[in-house]
Amino acid sequence: MATTMQRTNRAATPARWQAALTRAMEAGVQVRQLTSGAWIATSATDPTAAYELGVTGDVAHDCTCKAGAFGDPVCCHRAAYYHLVGLLDRDPEPPNPAAPVLVIIDGARYATRSTREEADAVAASIRRWASTSTHVAVLAA
Numbered sequence: 240m241a242t243t244m245q246r247t248n249r250a251a252t253p254a255r256w257q258a259a260l261t262r263a264m265e266a267g268v269q270v271r272q273l274t275s276g277a278w279i280a281t282s283a284t285d286p287t288a289a290y291e292l293g294v295t296g297d298v299a300h301d302c303t304c305k306a307g308a309f310g311d312p313v314c315c316h317r318a319a320y321y322h323l324v325g326l327l328d329r330d331p332e333p334p335n336p337a338a339p340v341l342v343i344i345d346g347a348r349y350a351t352r353s354t355r356e357e358a359d360a361v362a363a364s365i366r367r368w369a370s371t372s373t374h375v376a377v378l379a380a
């Protein structure tokens with residue numbers, strides 16, 4: 240059976256670079272410059288493999304990984320390279336990371352994605368309107 244190699248038309252968007260950098264960091268991808276001047280990046284999945292980066296100036300225009308071979312301009316190896324040379328940083332964490340807050344009503348737990356203050360306000364309004372025997376508590380998950 241014949242296989243068809245297709246070059247991708249995927250775009251290099253900031254979101255894709257961020258996702259690639261996150262993958263690289265989570266997989267522990269490391270970038271090194273050889274004494275010859277060539278750049279290599281360790282594989283995210285194969286601990287014995289590394290890929291060669293084609294770098295001109297500060298631009299990593301090629302990578303010998305599968306994504307690079309298929310013409311994708313973005314891969315975690317090039318993202319790791321750009322991070323190493325200071326051209327790509329991770330976006331800061333959102334100011335209100337969605338840590339769930341639990342509102343407990345009569346022992347039943349309701350996870351919310353609101354802040355502690357919002358959960359406290361919800362609990363206060365439940366206490367105001369529910370019967371006095373209803374037990375309401377707020378717990379950071």
Ligand SMILES: [Zn+2]
Pocket residue numbers: 290302303304305306307314315316317
């Ligand atoms: Zn790559």
